[in-house]
Amino acid sequence: MAANGTGNGNQEFSFKNVAAAGNGLARIQTHKKQNGICHDDSSPPVKAQTIDELHSLQKKKSAPTTPIKGTQGAFATISEEERQKQQLQSISASLASLTRETGPKVVKGDPARKSETPRVAHEHHYTPAISISDSALKFTHILYNLSPAELYEQAIKYEHGSFITSNGALATLSGAKAGRSPRDKRVVRDETTENELWWEKGSPNIEMDEHTFLVNRERAVDYLNSLDKVYVNDQFLNWDPEHRIKVRIVSARAYHSLFMHNMCIRPTAEELENFGTPDFTIYNAGQFPCNRYTHYMTSSTSVDLNLARREMVILGTQYAGEMKKGLFSVMHYLMPKRQILSLHSGCNMGKDGDVALFFGLSGTGKTTLSTDHNRYLIGDDEHCWSENGVSNIEGGCYAKCIDLSGEKEPDIWNAIKFGTVLENVVFDEHTREVDYSDKSVTENTRAAYPIEYIPNAKIPCVGPHPKNVILLACDAFGVLPPVSKLSLAQTMYHFISGYTALVAGTEDGIKEPQATFSACFGAAFIMLHPTKYAAMLAEKMSKHGATGWLVNTGWSGGSYGSGNRIKLAHTRKIIDAIHSGSLLRANYTKTEVFGLEIPTEIEGVPSQILDSMNTWSDKNAYKDTLLKLAESDREKHLAYACSRKFKGFSLSLSDFSQRKGCCRNKRFRSFCVLCLLSN
Ligand SMILES: Nc1ncnc2c1ncn2[C@@H]1O[C@H](COP(=O)(O)OP(=O)(O)O)[C@@H](O)[C@H]1O
Ligand SMILES: C=C(OP(=O)(O)O)C(=O)O
Numbered sequence: 184m185a186a187n188g189t190g191n192g193n194q195e196f197s198f199k200n201v202a203a204a205g206n207g208l209a210r211i212q213t214h215k216k217q218n219g220i221c222h223d224d225s226s227p228p229v230k231a232q233t234i235d236e237l238h239s240l241q242k243k244k245s246a247p248t249t250p251i252k253g254t255q256g257a258f259a260t261i262s263e264e265e266r267q268k269q270q271l272q273s274i275s276a277s278l279a280s281l282t283r284e285t286g287p288k289v290v291k292g293d294p295a296r297k298s299e300t301p302r303v304a305h306e307h308h309y310t311p312a313i314s315i316s317d318s319a320l321k322f323t324h325i326l327y328n329l330s331p332a333e334l335y336e337q338a339i340k341y342e343h344g345s346f347i348t349s350n351g352a353l354a355t356l357s358g359a360k361a362g363r364s365p366r367d368k369r370v371v372r373d374e375t376t377e378n379e380l381w382w383e384k385g386s387p388n389i390e391m392d393e394h395t396f397l398v399n400r401e402r403a404v405d406y407l408n409s410l411d412k413v414y415v416n417d418q419f420l421n422w423d424p425e426h427r428i429k430v431r432i433v434s435a436r437a438y439h440s441l442f443m444h445n446m447c448i449r450p451t452a453e454e455l456e457n458f459g460t461p462d463f464t465i466y467n468a469g470q471f472p473c474n475r476y477t478h479y480m481t482s483s484t485s486v487d488l489n490l491a492r493r494e495m496v497i498l499g500t501q502y503a504g505e506m507k508k509g510l511f512s513v514m515h516y517l518m519p520k521r522q523i524l525s526l527h528s529g530c531n532m533g534k535d536g537d538v539a540l541f542f543g544l545s546g547t548g549k550t551t552l553s554t555d556h557n558r559y560l561i562g563d564d565e566h567c568w569s570e571n572g573v574s575n576i577e578g579g580c581y582a583k584c585i586d587l588s589g590e591k592e593p594d595i596w597n598a599i600k601f602g603t604v605l606e607n608v609v610f611d612e613h614t615r616e617v618d619y620s621d622k623s624v625t626e627n628t629r630a631a632y633p634i635e636y637i638p639n640a641k642i643p644c645v646g647p648h649p650k651n652v653i654l655l656a657c658d659a660f661g662v663l664p665p666v667s668k669l670s671l672a673q674t675m676y677h678f679i680s681g682y683t684a685l686v687a688g689t690e691d692g693i694k695e696p697q698a699t700f701s702a703c704f705g706a707a708f709i710m711l712h713p714t715k716y717a718a719m720l721a722e723k724m725s726k727h728g729a730t731g732w733l734v735n736t737g738w739s740g741g742s743y744g745s746g747n748r749i750k751l752a753h754t755r756k757i758i759d760a761i762h763s764g765s766l767l768r769a770n771y772t773k774t775e776v777f778g779l780e781i782p783t784e785i786e787g788v789p790s791q792i793l794d795s796m797n798t799w800s801d802k803n804a805y806k807d808t809l810l811k812l813a814e815s816d817r818e819k820h821l822a823y824a825c826s827r828k829f830k831g832f833s834l835s836l837s838d839f840s841q842r843k844g845c846c847r848n849k850r851f852r853s854f855c856v857l858c859l860l861s862n
């Protein structure tokens with residue numbers, strides 16, 4: 184029991200005994216000063232009398248990077264105290280129950296650090312004099328826009344499964360869900376959205392009523408207020424200053440707060456001082472399930488969007504991608520209202536200012552191919568195309584990291600460092616080295632990092648009008664050529680059809696690549712009818728003279744299971760040739776069925792792979808597979824044509840580009856792909 188005991192039964196052993204025996208280590212000699220005081224080294228002593236004082240020296244008050252101005256024009260700014268009060272009032276209002284008190288008593292700071300809270304707590308609380316529920320008696324502690332370092336400490340202290348990996352990233356687990364849950368997404372259908380949104384078959388918008396939304400909202404808010412503390416992030420979306428959106432994210436996990444810190448645009452200290460009321464709020468109560476007795480609920484997960492209230496509620500899933508893609512859906516509603524096209528695309532820019540867009544469903548290569556050491560990165564996933572050019576919606580990137588390697592993807596590899604959130608990866612328990620090939624938790628392992636972690640990021644993340652529009656299709660059938668040049672009509676056709684494969688993991692329940700048709704290469708996130716976005720794209724592409732390309736980043740030489748995925752190195756060479764303009768000047772031949780223009784030669788790519796037919800050993804199997812794909816494609820388009828005549832007919836690509844057989848029925852015109860092209 185004794186502190187100096189050896190614990191092995193040898194009660195005799197101690198350093199004293201060794202020294203006394205005269206055969207141990209020599210005594211340490213210290214310099215004796217004249218006054219007789221010993222010093223064990225020569226460095227000056229710390230300026231503290233007590234341990235507490237020493238600790239208080241360690242931290243200094245953080246000051247805003249931009250000094251806050253004393254006056255703003257003719258108006259004097261409000262006092263610091265008043266500003267703090269307004270900020271707390273705004274947070275309290277966000278967390279208010281809609282059926283009981285006006286808002287919880289909120290206090291900034293960590294409840295674990297008792298000394299920090301009472302003073303503020305006493306000054307600001309916003310409940311009526313008489314509390315009518317127990318929840319009104321407690322404080323809600325707010326951890327407001329914490330820094331990555333603070334969030335690391337919170338995660339490691341309080342969240343199971345949080346670790347620092349050897350590269351400095353924060354490894355976390357997202358729980359039972361490691362991908363999005365599109366079948367659990369609900370959108371409030373009211374008088375406005377009834378007419379504005381796309382509700383028909385094929386739409387991602389599954390309706391819920393306002394009342395049910397409020398039931399779920401109350402559930403989330405009550406859950407959040409029942410906790411010791413909640414995280415609040417106030418941030419921005421969209422680098423175009425004219426169309427910037429203020430978002431507030433209320434969440435229960437440091438992981439979620441750090442994820443959104445990385446993914447949304449980070450305000451400067453001054454911007455935060457003047458943040459005011461958010462334009463949109465997320466309530467992420469992902470640890471808590473929804474109640475399946477509630478109307479419209481078909482599982483324990485619910486991701487609910489209310490455009491009128493400008494709110495989103497998350498219950499029953501901790502997958503962080505729901506927040507980022509939820510906000511993307513909101514932008515797909517708000518931006519087109521302002522004649523701005525929202526794009527599910529990556530975006531980069533060459534040294535001469537040539538901009539390329541990379542459209543693609545999850546896992547098709549937007550992040551991988553827009554992150555290019557020879558070009559400036561504008562963004563990897565969500566953009567706007569307005570009269571001013573392109574702007575990134577986000578402030579960070581979200582890279583898939585299954586089989587990530589430093590050789591193949593150096594910039595993404597190096598971005599995984601302190602501040603980066605690493606989701607669901609497996610690492611060595613001792614060295615903390617990540618094994619990127621390990622799929623034990625999920626195939627959808629991810630890294631979320633601020634965009635400036637990519638050395639050649641273009642900050643601010645805006646650029647001129649695109650020159651190339653690249654449609655990435657991860658073809659699980661293995662019949663699409665690695666690259667083809669598209670006419671404007673073909674670009675629209677493929678944009679609306681959105682043929683690609685859903686890759687494993689990104690959506691709940693997907694275990695292997697599965698063919699899908701995802702309108703606008705992001706049907707899960709669009710809010711309006713696909714032709715609305717397509718019409719805007721066609722208009723912008725023709726106005727700015729952009730060229731469309733279809734790039735297959737999926738299989739070749741056979742379908743998934745028998746063929747192989749096209750080598751990333753080859754795809755990169757293809758993309759290089761698009762950027763440089765050399766592919767535009769190449770010689771082309773036409774393929775059967777889809778009538779795609781394929782180049783005969785590309786530097787650095789074996790010519791025999793450019794026509795996918797050559798890569799298949801069984802030519803009949805190739806033809807059958809190609810026809811099967813074309814047939815499904817046609818069926819998809821029939822759903823978007825205004826003419827009822829098309830029922831039972833088949834529509835080929837040449838009909839499409841000649842708009843043959845279109846009835847031009849006024850009532851359906853705005854939803855018709857054929858009418859669209861005749862405008
Ligand atoms: N030929 C290829 N082109 C692009 N990506 C490829 C290719 N072959 C394999 N990959 C892998 O596919 C994944 C693409 O994912 P990512 O770029 O994150 O897609 P997205 O950003 O569109 O969701 C990466 O893991 C990448 O390494
Ligand atoms: C985050 C997602 O998308 P992406 O793979 O396109 O980044 C997602 O689909 O959940």
Ligand SMILES: [Ca+2]
Nearest residue numbers: 825845846847
């Ligand atoms: Ca028509």
Ligand SMILES: [Mn+2]
Nearest residue numbers: 549550564581
């Ligand atoms: Mn991506």
